[in-house]
Amino acid sequence: MAQSMNRQVFPAGTRIYSQGDSHRCAYLIEQGTVDVSSAGDDGKAPHRRLGVGDLLGGEALVGSGVRPVTATAIEDTHAIAIDRDQFQDRMQDADELLQDVLRAALGNSHLGRANDSGAEFPIRHSGAENPAKQGTLESDLRHAIQGEQLDLHFQPIVSLGSGHVAGFEALVRWDHPHHGTVAPSAFVRLAEQSNIIAPLGRWMLRQALDGLQLFQSAARAKGQPLYVAVNVSSLQLLSASEVGDLADIVRQSGVAPSQVVFEITETLMVENADDVAVAISRLREQGIRVASDDFGTGYANLAFLNRFRMDILKIDRSFITTMVADARSQKIVETIIALAKDFGMSIVAEGIETKEEIAALRALKCDFGQGYLFAKPLPVEQAIALVSKKIRW
Ligand code: C2E
Ligand code: CA
Ligand code: CA
Secondary structure, three states, rough: OHHOEEEEEEOOOEEEEEEOOOOOEEEEEEOOOOEEEEOOOOOOOEEEEEOOOOOOOHHHHHOEOOOOOEEEEEOOEEEEEEHHHHHHHOOOOOHHHHHHHHHHHHHHHHHHOOOOOOOOOOOOOOOOHHHHHHHHHHHHHHHHHHOOOOOOOOOOOOEEOOOOEEEEEEEEEEEEEEOEEEHHOOOOOOOOHHHHHHHHHHHHHHHHHHHHHHHHHOOHHHHHHHHEEEEEHHHHOOOOOHHHHHHHHHHOOOOOOEEEEEEEHHHHHHOOOOOOOOHHHHHHOOOOOEEEEOOOOOOOHHHHHHHHHOOOOEOOOOHHHHHOOOOHHHHHHHHHHHHHHHHOEEEEOOOOHHHHHHHHHHOOOOEEEOOOOOOEEEEEEHHHHHOOOOOOO
C-alpha cells in the first residue's frame, strides 16, 4: 500500500463529508478525533466518535451509494484516504475467504447509522473514548442545565491605557456531583456533539447578561460602561433561528447591545465559512460586537480578517507567554496589533501572567489585557466586589 498512500489533514472543525454525499473513499484515522452523526427519521441526530485506528466511511469501499452519515473532524485529524477503485482492484487479488470477511465487515458498516451497531467500522479501538461513559456524561449535562450545577465565572478584561476594568469574559463552570469540577474544554465539546450547545449557549448568555447588570450597577461608572464577553460556539451560528434567538435574548435583557461581545474561535469559523460570515454580520447589524478568539492559533490570515469583519481581536496566550523571552513572538504580537488597528479592530492580549508582559504590551499600545496577573475567573460576587473597589492596575 505504501506507494499509493494518500494522507490527508483535516483541521479541527472541518466537515470531511456530509450525509447524502456520493462517496469515493474511506479514511483510516492516524491522528485526531472525528464526530459522526446522522439525521434520523425521528428528527434526532445521534452522534458517535471515531479515533486513532478506526476506519471512517468504510461503506464506500463496498457500495456505490451515498454517505449514510456526516463526518466532522473535532480535532486536527490525519487520515489515510483509501480509494474505492484501488481497494476493489486489490480485493480481486486477495484470498477468497479474506474477500468474504472484508465484504461482510464493510457491508455492515454500509447498513448502519451512527449510534447503531457498526455504523462505522472500528478496525481497532484505541480505548480513548468510552461511549457508555460519554452517554452518562451527556445525560448528566442535560440535567445540569436544568439544575443548579452550572455556573458562570467572570474574568476581568483590563484597559491597559487607564488600568481600569473594561469588562468581563464569562466562563462556564460545571460542578459535577460525582466528578467534581469538570473543565469547560471537556464538556463544551461534548455539548457541541450532542446538540446541547444551543440550550447551553442560551442559558450562558442570559446568565452573563444578568451578571453584567450587577457589575454595571456596582461600578456606577461615568465613563465607558462595562461590557461582557460570551464564548459562542460556531455551531450555534449555523442556524439562522438560533442566531435570531441569541440576538433576541440580548435585546430583551435591557443591556445595550454594544456592551455585549460574542467571542468566536477562528479555527471553527473557517469551516462553514459562509454561514458564519452571515451570522457575524447579522449580529453586528443588531449592534452586538464580535471578537476573534485565540487569534494566531489556527489559519487566520489577512483574507480571513477581510472575510469575517469583526470588532475585536484576541491574541492567543501562547504568543503572550513567549513574547518577553522570544523576539520573534514579540514581533508577531507587534504585527498582529498593527494589522488589527489597520482593520479598525481593538485588541485584547490573553493570558497575561507577569509584569514584564504588561509592560511590553503597553509599549506596543495594545488596548486591553486579560490574565491571571489581574485576576483568575471569579464567582459573580467577587467580580462585583472588584468593580465596586475601582481597582487600577
Ligand atoms: P478561552 O475562551 O480562550 O478562555 C480563556 C481561558 O484561559 C479560560 O480557561 C481562562 O481561565 C484561561 N486563562 C485566563 N487567563 C489565564 C492566564 O493568565 N493563564 C492561564 N494559564 N490561563 C488563563 P477556561 O475557563 O478553562 O476555559 C477554557 C475554554 O473553554 C475557553 O477558552 C473557551 O473556549 C471554552 N469556554 C469556556 N466557557 C465557555 C462558554 O460559556 N461557552 C463556550 N462555547 N465555550 C466556553
Ligand atoms: Ca474566549
Ligand atoms: Ca481565548
